[in-house]
Amino acid sequence: MKARIGLYMILVCALLLPGRAPIKAQSEQQTAPENRYSLHFDGHDDYAEADAALTGQGPFSVAAWVKTTAARDQVIIQQRSPSVFNGEYQLRLLPDGKVLWWTFGESQLGFEFESNRMVNDGNWHHVAAVREFDGTGRIYIDGVLDNSQSSPSRTLVSTHVYVGADMRDRQHYFEGSIDEVGVWATALEPEEVRAVAAGTAVTRDLAAFWRFQLGTGEWALDESGNSNHAALLGPLWHTDVPYGVGEQDSYLAITDVMVWNSGDDVAWPPGPAYTGVTWERPNGQGVCSAPEKWVQASDVNVDIGGTYAYIWVKYELVPRTASIPVLTGIAVSEWPNWNVSCPSGYVNAGGGGGVAAPTGSLTTRTKSGCKRSGLCVRYTPMNQTETFISNLSISYTDLEQACPGLCASNAGFWTMQPDGYDIHKGCGGKYMYLCYNEARHWPPMPTSPGEPDDTAKRRLLQAYAPRVWLADYEPDWPPGEHFYPSSVEWSFEHLDRVWQSEWISLFPPELSWAWWLRTKQALDSPSDHHLPVFHGCDGKSTPNPCTLDETPVYAFWDKVEIDVEGVGVTVVDLVYFMWYPYNRGKSVLGTTYGHHVGDWEHATVRLTQHWANGVWSLKPSQMHLPYHESGVTHQWQALEKVVWQVWLPIIITDGPVQSPLSVPDHHESGLHAVHTVGSDSPLTHAVVFAAWGSHGLWSTPGQHWYKKTPVGTLYDYTGYGTAWDTWKLVEAYDFDRKVGLGSSAWPVWMSKNYRDQSVGDANPSSGPIYRWGNQKWGSVFGQYRLADGPTGPVDKSVWDNPILR
Secondary structure: OOOOOOHHHHHHHHHHOOOOOOOOOOOOEEEOOOOOOEEEEEOOOOEEEEOOOOOEOOOEEEEEEEEOOOOOOEEEEEEEOOOOOOOEEEEEEOOOOEEEEEEEEOOEEEEEEEEEEEOOOOOOEEEEEEEOOOOOEEEEEOOEEEEEEOOOOOOEOOOEEEEOOEOOOOEOOOEEEEEEEEEEOOOOOHHHHHHHHOOEEEOOOEEEEEOOOOOOOOEEOEOOOOOOOEEEEOOEEEOOOOOOOHHHOEEEEEEEEEEEEEOOOOOOOOOOOEEEOOOOOOOOOOOOOOOOOOOOOOOOOOOOEOOEEEEEEEEEEEEOOOOOEEEEEEEEEEOOOOOOOOOOOOEEOOEEEOOOOOOOEOOOOEOOOOOOEEEEEEEEEHHHOOEEEEEEEEEEEOOOEOOOOEEEOOOOEEEOEEEEEEOOOOOOOOEEEEEEEEEEOOOOOOOOOOOOOHHHHHHHHHHOOOEEEEOOOOOOOOOOOOOOOOOHHHHHOOEEEEEEEEEEEEOOEEEEEEEEEEEOOOOOOOOOOOOHHHHOOOOOOOOOOOOHHHOOEEEEEEEEEEEEOOEEEEEEEEEEEEEEEEEOOEEEOOEEEOEEEEEEEEEEEEEEEEEEOOEEEEEEEEEEEEEOOEEEEEEHHHOEEEEEOOEEEEEEOOEEEEEEOOOEOOOOOOOEEEEEEOOOOOOOEEEEEEOOOOOOEEOOOEEEEEEEEOOEEEEEEEOOOEEEEHHHOEEEEEOOOOEEOOOOOOOHHHOOOOOOOOOOOOOHHHOOOOEOOOOOEEEEOOEEEEOOOOEOHHHOOOOOOOOOO
16 A cells, blocks of 8 residues: 555554554663565656654765666665654665765755765675764765765654655655664764674664564564664565575685595595586686586596596585684695695695595606695684685686686685696696686775775886796806896887887788887897897996886786676776897707797786775786786785885875884895785785896796797796895886876877877887887797797776786
8 A cells, every 4th residue: 555644544553553662771782683575666657755853953874775777766765754854864875876965954054965976786785974073074885985975964853754765746656675774863983884884783772773674564573772763664574685695694705615536537525515626618718606506527637547536525514603613715735755745834635545545646646857746725714804715716728827707706706716726737638727716805895996086096006016036047048147238218228219110921921010119239149148238127237327226117007897797897907018138039959949029928917896894905816927928826925025114105994104113134135024824914015026128027936837839948047136125116107098197198109190290200209119129039930039029008807808918
């Protein structure tokens, strides 16, 4: 029945419902009962009405869960009357999905402002609005402060409260679902707003709370104890309720992982509750272990001989507050002595099978050259961890491209992460990475971060710029790196910009013209490495020497949208480009191939939303280090960190603070720094290692094989040679807006207009550049001793790329 509340209804209410009690202070927080129902409003004439008005100029708060896709003006809750103008407040959604919050009294507005975030995306969002003691208005979305505005307090008067409509003009009807609407006669503290959003009842000065729990009838009970029961005029009861509240506050989590070794190709699960981890799929992509369906495990030793090895996982529905151990860490460990040795806090992935093998071993009795590897896992009680691993998969590919896929978790969205170890390491053939997907407790991660200002972007780019160790060793050269980085401007003094052609097709013949760079001084041979410019900022090799302290890193802020099971999630990539005037190639059978003038290297730090201290903030989750045509994506917490002994911004949830940190360095280099490994440290600079001569980036020092050829294996050499602390000189840019940050100006070499002959001249700084070095020279059976100069940063595949590379 749709009608206004008339005398008959008032009499019924008086007979059937308890009398109204005054607002009173109760216990701070209580465990909320289960949430089973919400109300659905049709957008035409549905609303709810109650006598729960607040009066005076004091603080107050309102909150509700909302779910809608409508692009229209629509009221969530308001205190208003068909005949009274003064003494009102209103919380509503605008057509663009943003939240509007205002008060009106003494015939004038108090605050009137809107949120930055939009909430009409078809997901449940918790919206809270507060008036503080000084009259300031605040809007919180999903427990996080979104916007605020200062204002004098306007006087509220006694009238009606409506949910889902503006009943003064009978308009702005809500189209969608609303749940758990609350009114408080106080300004909720930020931690109380977060508690309400997390499903905890906050009863301090609670005036009315409609949980919509009856599931039937034309009334919604007020659970505040004040008998402000709401009449329902049209909305329908619905079982779609906010995620993470009540009985839904449980997660499908992995509670056991087993490696099962077998002498045959029959893969039997350890028990009926286990599902397999597989790399098989008709389209060749990886697949996540799915908690809702069973999949057959695949042999991780495929193509490399040895026994069969399968990975099985067990899923359970685990309450957030339970002490049940869940999977929170994955590590792959080499076992040279017939024993899988795990890091501290990890255990061998138990199992067995039909053959004798070390517990947790993955590569057993495989062909010579393979590194023996074992699987180690870490379990943590669910009520003692913020994150847990929700999916496992295998990336099995001809390309060294770890974990190219994405999986959806059941509590927020996270990119797939590799453990940084190829299970087939040393075996040759295809690469096989064990990948996983992290999930996080309530609340779900926002699909889009806020937009920091330019100063904050530059601080983040500086805060996460790496320390790059230039190599100390190469077997055929004197000690130390010989080909240092520099600024592009410094190297431009030794280079000309030339209008150059290259073949793009031989049949039919076709040339492509563009602006290239070429050394002013001619090369004596394809292997000529003696030009002074090639040694970069080593402080000695040119008449105009420069040092590493004068060498910038070119750092770019780039927002990227990744698709996770049809949901667009925005992350931020911090892309650090490093310029070297020369790249030294590799020696094969006494001849060195692959030199090139000019060398652009880069590293990318991916920022995702992290929940800490009750708020979401951008923090690193991964770092990609490329080398040659390949690269590896590493977990951020697995990388060594360092901070130089200067005042550096340490990023925390409320903004940057200045903090001096310094202890003696543990390397014998004369440097002083703080070093740590682990995700709990505030230190922000990852330590990476540039390969000798070719400058590809690795996470550890030593000898690294990266490619097998018919005539031998190619290696990179890294080590603690000379430290380049790139954060000391950062040229910062916003890639999305194509602008410089701070004193930086957007570089002309980031333009793709390099095929226009009329742009610029022989001066390298006068226009865009296609290739950053001399043309290839010195072919031996189709392999060039001097390769073409590289393309510049603008042509790399790092921009707006959902796959971190």
